[in-house]
Each structure stands twice: as structure tokens, then as C-alpha cells.
Amino acid sequence: MRGRTSNNVIVSRLIVVVLLALQGASLVHGQVGTCVGFYSQTCPRVESIVRSTVQTHFESNPTIASGLLRMHFHDCFVHGCDASVLIEGTNTERTAPPNRLLRGFEVIEDAKAKLEVACPGIVSCADILALAARDSVFLTKGQSWQVPTGRRDGRVSLDSDAANLPAFNDSIDVQKQKFAEKGLDTKDLVVLAGGHTIGTAACRLFSYRLYNFTTSGNGADPTIDPAFLPQLRALCPQNGDRTRRVGLDPGSQNRFDTSYFYNLMKGRGVLESDQKLWTDASTKTFVKRFLGVTAFNVEFGRSMVKMSNIDVKTGTQGEIRKICSAIN
Incomplete structure (x- = not known):
């Protein structure tokens, strides 16, 4: 009986994994993409940690919500949603003219630091940014949605690559x-x-x-x-x-x-x-x-x-950064 119960548990877990994949998985340029509940076993508190971090910063500065939403957009339109916009340094995306007024970097770093304590080396900065953007909309009285996760962080960030971001005077x-x-x-x-x-x-x-x-x-x-x-x-x-x-x-x-x-x-x-x-x-x-x-x-x-599934890096692509502002 004990063996049969153990097998049933294993089968049940496999079914859950499959259902989660079917619910949130997407194909992006031929690669299996993200899925809702990606961290359910490896870091189950990820969403609550990001949410509480965003809320704390929002309570002291409500304008941070629009900053985080815009940052996620700017990240996804360059190299896909891989947190490349967060990387500091000379001639990085962060220094490009369209990104110089972006705000909210400290919120992502704060959430990352807390997640590194809770589940070190597990959650990507790209996923934190995607979750923070959703939470920002909810905190400003918008409607929430399920965020597929499983992104990996990129290792390339060049200011020249941000030149083609949508502009304020585009036709x-x-x-x-x-x-x-x-x-x-x-x-x-x-x-x-x-x-x-x-x-x-x-x-x-x-x-x-x-x-x-x-x-x-x-x-x-x-x-x-x-x-x-x-x-x-x-x-x-x-x-x-x-x-x-x-x-x-x-x-x-x-x-x-x-x-x-x-x-x-x-x-x-x-x-x-x-x-x-x-x-x-x-x-x-x-x-x-x-x-x-x-x-x-x-x-x-x-x-x-x-949008959050544009050219995502998954599996063994990219990396999981230790801090969001620097490549490992």
C-alpha cells in the first residue's frame, strides 16, 4: 500500500506539472516558453515577496508604479524580456536616451535581495520585473492577471540596441x-x-x-x-x-x-x-x-x-543573476 501511495503522489505531481505547463506555456521562436506556476516547488513565495516589496515602495512613492510598468516594456522590446535594461555600466541599455528617465531599479534590486535569502539562485530578475509590472497595475486600481514565469536573464546589454524603441513622435x-x-x-x-x-x-x-x-x-x-x-x-x-x-x-x-x-x-x-x-x-x-x-x-x-513572452530565454539560456544590475 505504501508503495502504491507513493506512486500515486508522484503521478499526481506530474499531472500538476503538465497542467501548469499547458496553462501557461507558450512557444516563442520555436522554444518552449514560460508557464504559470514555474516556481511553485522551487520558490513558492516568489509572488508574495515581489508583491509586498512593490507595495512597500508604492506606499512611499505611488509614481513608482508607472516606472516599473514602463521599465518592463522597455526591457521586452530590446533582446526580449531578459532584464538586460537593469544592467549598469558604460554604454548599456540603461544609458541609452530612451531609458535615462526610467525609474524603479531600486524596487527590483530590493525584491531580488529578499528572494536571494528565501531561495538563492532560483528567481530571475526578468521574472521579478514581469511580476512587479503586474503588481503595479493592480496597486493603481487596475485588474490583475496571471504572470507566466520561467525567464532567464540575458548577458548582453548595449545602448545602441535600444535605438529602435517606440518613440513619442512615431507615426x-x-x-x-x-x-x-x-x-x-x-x-x-x-x-x-x-x-x-x-x-x-x-x-x-x-x-x-x-x-x-x-x-x-x-x-x-x-x-x-x-x-x-x-x-x-x-x-x-x-x-x-x-x-x-x-x-x-x-x-x-x-x-x-x-x-x-x-x-x-x-x-x-x-x-x-x-x-x-x-x-x-x-x-x-x-x-x-x-x-x-x-x-x-x-x-x-x-x-x-x-509581450512578456517576446524572445524569452529559458532552460539553459542566459543565467540567473545574483544581483540584477550586473552580469554574474
Whole structure:
């Protein structure tokens, strides 16, 4: 009886492993990807440790949520989701112009230090970042989702590789091309842009829309709501502080909701790349769809999972860093 019970236990565990793999596994460029519950046996407290760490930092600085979400996006679009953006050093991704204003590195390092005590050498920095991004959305009143894990950390980080990140002034065609190169479609583009419902942008990224965009009339981008223009100009004077930050979702920059899409409809998108989502027919359809809270929350989780599986390193690829800011 004892032998039979032991065998039953083994079979049950194998079934659990298979079910977890079927639930969360994905094929990425021919490689078996991540799965929900990857650390269930090796580090069962991983999600609670990351969650509590993010919450502690969030309570002292709520703006850290948008920083972590943006960092995960910037990581995945260069070399895939492998935490290469976290590596410090000369000419690393972290020093590239699009990444110089990224925030939240200390949160990931804090979570990593705690996980190295709980289960040393097990959890990748790439997985910590993916989990922290999800927790950031939840803490700002967005809907949570299951995060597949099992990523490994990359060993390459070059500033030149970050040159092709989506930019604030990209046309819709360019945006769609950059997303398509990562296996993401037009719906993913609009959904993930909706992450701008939290966070801010420096005046230098959009002030050109306020004064010198055209050579006629008032010189402003004609897609900007005329009633909104004076507000933006007051926040970003023509010869003012170009580092001053303005909410990307005016009136709701600290809450994860659908007001971002309503603002696009009103001509109140702060970044040119955002406002173009409303003026281009191919993306406008999705903007209209995501005016509903439920549809957006569900699709955001799906697109985040899809994005988080871009070119992931698994198995024996890459490494598990001891600290997130340096290669072993």
C-alpha cells in the first residue's frame, strides 16, 4: 500500500506539472516558453515577496508604479524580456536616451535581495520585473492577471540596441511596424499604449506640439483640443523647464482606468504618438472598443502576457543573476 501511495503522489505531481505547463506555456521562436506556476516547488513565495516589496515602495512613492510598468516594456522590446535594461555600466541599455528617465531599479534590486535569502539562485530578475509590472497595475486600481514565469536573464546589454524603441513622435505605421517585429498586432499596440493611463512625460517630449508644430495659425498641433492647449502651455512654457513632468492621462494619472482613451477621443492625448491612435482609422477602432473598462482590463492582461513572452530565454539560456544590475 505504501508503495502504491507513493506512486500515486508522484503521478499526481506530474499531472500538476503538465497542467501548469499547458496553462501557461507558450512557444516563442520555436522554444518552449514560460508557464504559470514555474516556481511553485522551487520558490513558492516568489509572488508574495515581489508583491509586498512593490507595495512597500508604492506606499512611499505611488509614481513608482508607472516606472516599473514602463521599465518592463522597455526591457521586452530590446533582446526580449531578459532584464538586460537593469544592467549598469558604460554604454548599456540603461544609458541609452530612451531609458535615462526610467525609474524603479531600486524596487527590483530590493525584491531580488529578499528572494536571494528565501531561495538563492532560483528567481530571475526578468521574472521579478514581469511580476512587479503586474503588481503595479493592480496597486493603481487596475485588474490583475496571471504572470507566466520561467525567464532567464540575458548577458548582453548595449545602448545602441535600444535605438529602435517606440518613440513619442512615431507615426502609426512606424509604431505598427515596431510592434509587428515583436509579434504584436495593432490591437496589442493600442492596448499597451493604454498603459499611459498612469505616469508622466517630460515637457521636452511634447512641447514641440504646443508652439512650433505648424507655421500657420497658433503654431500648435491641430489635433490638440483648443480648450486643452492653454493648460499644456501653462505647464510647459515655451522657454520653460523642459524636464518638468506632466500626466499622460490628465486628471487620472495615478489610477489605472480607461480615461486615457476618453482623452484621446477629446484631443487630449499628451504625446503625439498617443493622439495619433485616435486620428488613424486602423487604431481608432480599438480606442473606441477600449472605452469600456472591462474590455480594456481583460485585453491589457492578455497583451502584457503576450509581450512578456517576446524572445524569452529559458532552460539553459542566459543565467540567473545574483544581483540584477550586473552580469554574474
